[in-house]
Amino acid sequence: MEDSKNLSLWMQKHIFHVPIAAWTLHGEEMLQRAKSRFDMYILRKKLEEIERKSKDLLRFYESPC
Numbered sequence: 001m002e003d004s005k006n007l008s009l010w011m012q013k014h015i016f017h018v019p020i021a022a023w024t025l026h027g028e029e030m031l032q033r034a035k036s037r038f039d040m041y042i043l044r045k046k047l048e049e050i051e052r053k054s055k056d057l058l059r060f061y062e063s064p065c
Contacts, residue, residue, distance in 0.1 A: 013039075 012018040022034040023042035034041050 013020050019039040021040040022038035024044050025031050026044050
């Protein structure tokens with residue numbers, strides 16, 4: 001969130017219209033602040049869920065048929 005005031009990010013978002021992501025957000029308060037400054041949000045809880053699903057998928061493909 002500290003980078004949200006960075007000039008280069010401001011230029012990317014407002015001049016070149018590049019979507020800007022905020023990560024890793026911890027909680028509702030950070031999400032609410034990020035919504036006014038960023039286009040995409042990555043929450044810590046969601047990252048943990050993605051990591052768990054990825055490990056499950058890897059185990060599936062690594063298991064002998």
